[in-house]
Amino acid sequence: MDALLLRSLQGYVRDTFGPPVWQAVCRRSGLTIETFEPMLRYAPGLADRVAQGVAEVLGRPVEAVWEDMGTHLVTNPRHQGVRRLLRFGGIGFTDFLQSLEELPGRTRLALADIDLPDLSLKELAPDRFEIRCQSRVKGLVRVLVGILTAMADDYGTLSVIETDDICGDRIVVRVLDRFHNAARRFDLAVPDA
Amino acid sequence: MTAKNAPTDLVVDAGTLARFMPMHLLLDAEGRILGLGPTLQRILGDRNAIGTRFEDWFEVRSPGGGTTMTDVLDRSAHRFRLALRNRGRVGLRGVGQRLPKGGQILINLSFGIDLIAAVGEFGLTDADFAATDLAMELLFMAEANASVTRELRGLNLRLEGARVAAEEEALTDPLTGLRNRRAVDLWLERLLATGTAFGLLNLDLDYFKQVNDSFGHPAGDHVLATVGQLLRDQSRAEDCAARIGGDEFVVILPDRTDPEVLSNVAARIIARLSEPIPFEGQVCRISASVGIVRSVDFPNEGAAEMLAAADRALYAAKHAGRGQARLIGSAVA
Numbered sequence: 321m322d323a324l325l326l327r328s329l330q331g332y333v334r335d336t337f338g339p340p341v342w343q344a345v346c347r348r349s350g351l352t353i354e355t356f357e358p359m360l361r362y363a364p365g366l367a368d369r370v371a372q373g374v375a376e377v378l379g380r381p382v383e384a385v386w387e388d389m390g391t392h393l394v395t396n397p398r399h400q401g402v403r404r405l406l407r408f409g410g411i412g413f414t415d416f417l418q419s420l421e422e423l424p425g426r427t428r429l430a431l432a433d434i435d436l437p438d439l440s441l442k443e444l445a446p447d448r449f450e451i452r453c454q455s456r457v458k459g460l461v462r463v464l465v466g467i468l469t470a471m472a473d474d475y476g477t478l479s480v481i482e483t484d485d486i487c488g489d490r491i492v493v494r495v496l497d498r499f500h501n502a503a504r505r506f507d508l509a510v511p512d513a
Numbered sequence: 514m515t516a517k518n519a520p521t522d523l524v525v526d527a528g529t530l531a532r533f534m535p536m537h538l539l540l541d542a543e544g545r546i547l548g549l550g551p552t553l554q555r556i557l558g559d560r561n562a563i564g565t566r567f568e569d570w571f572e573v574r575s576p577g578g579g580t581t582m583t584d585v586l587d588r589s590a591h592r593f594r595l596a597l598r599n600r601g602r603v604g605l606r607g608v609g610q611r612l613p614k615g616g617q618i619l620i621n622l623s624f625g626i627d628l629i630a631a632v633g634e635f636g637l638t639d640a641d642f643a644a645t646d647l648a649m650e651l652l653f654m655a656e657a658n659a660s661v662t663r664e665l666r667g668l669n670l671r672l673e674g675a676r677v678a679a680e681e682e683a684l685t686d687p688l689t690g691l692r693n694r695r696a697v698d699l700w701l702e703r704l705l706a707t708g709t710a711f712g713l714l715n716l717d718l719d720y721f722k723q724v725n726d727s728f729g730h731p732a733g734d735h736v737l738a739t740v741g742q743l744l745r746d747q748s749r750a751e752d753c754a755a756r757i758g759g760d761e762f763v764v765i766l767p768d769r770t771d772p773e774v775l776s777n778v779a780a781r782i783i784a785r786l787s788e789p790i791p792f793e794g795q796v797c798r799i800s801a802s803v804g805i806v807r808s809v810d811f812p813n814e815g816a817a818e819m820l821a822a823a824d825r826a827l828y829a830a831k832h833a834g835r836g837q838a839r840l841i842g843s844a845v846a
Contacts, residue, residue, distance in 0.1 A: 355671075357668055357671070358664055358668075359661075359664050359665055359668050360668070401656070401660045404656060405653060405656060405657055405660075408639075408649050408652060408653040408656075409649075410639070411638075411639045411640055426650065426653050426654070426657070427657065429650070429653075429654045429657065430654055430657030430658045430660075430661050431657070431661055506638075507632075507633075507636065507638075508632040508633075508637055508638060508639070508652055509629075509632045509633030509636070510633075510656060510659075
């Protein structure tokens, strides 16, 4: 999990702000490397430390960095993989939300030893959902907020996605308009490269 | 299999059937299509299938010998496989049953493992599958697996690149960019093991100590780097030019054993090395002595013996006066 987050941070910062900014982050975080491999393992806590480095270099709160990275994961046009995998979750945004609990299980089918956080969903009302996300990585809840925001957009749904700043592991989603925009096209078949 | 308390007169309307089994097919007793699920209709195309015959659309792949649905049901109690006549690539599997009244036949079809091809071929969406169908899970897994495999392949390539670079570094002399002593040992070992004939030049710089003493070590390093560049320029891609000591170099030339050719190479190197080398307003002057040996003269000897002989040849060259090359064979040794 840490490796995936570190690789995603690297991709987000390099794509959005350019390689020199990423190099500055690596120096500031005291790293001896500049490239993270998503399939390797890194020390626990390193992802939060590097995200803090990004926050300091960019002069933004670390929560905003994690959120933007989550959005970037879904919206980056050059890597459609995450968006596509998430879209398999459902026909509409609420359908997708209801599939979130199955996501760790689905992902384990492909990567048996991935330690995705446990996600639990509670339907407070037909248009109100509470998601709890428990993870060692502090920023993960914020990454999820960024992902959910981007996915709501992808499905053309207008929604408000908020975190509970006290507990930090709770996200509340309010769906305001399911048909606010047309959903982005999604073909089940992999598009030709 | 029928449960004991199951109602025998269950009536299911077409809409429910379509929702639960979007790829069902209902035939009359003669095999004409009475109704079909929306996904199946989509696959069959624009032509209305109602009233046409089962075998107009489907080819029976198994059980063997069957053409009509009656054949299929007579031969296979469990599962059968079909192919679409209009789309040869996509196979279907199904189960069928005669209904109690009127001899109608109900069939349910699915793509099985051809699902991935089918979603591409027919542009299917999540809504085309029954809500309980594992199609989405299968597609998710196929894509997730493909990403993981792609990442692993990328990782392998990057690790291989790093390994090659590390190996290169371990065999390279950083100051001159030439190979090092370890590389020479590996080269000789490989050439001797494969029985490849080669010539070997053992080269020692003349007057190098004077350069160091007169102009300092930076000048000495500059001279060594210049020699490195020169030896790289003078050797072919298949040669190995190495620095094996302070001012001592080796060039291994596979498939070059003609004494005249080797002497010419040595002479050319000596001539080039004897040209003045400018450094920070000064001019450094060196030359070189070269000992030459050929693998063909040492048919039963190992790398250490050949290097020792090359060393003796170099010594002989030094004795003959600086800027000379000497070749020795085993007889001289």
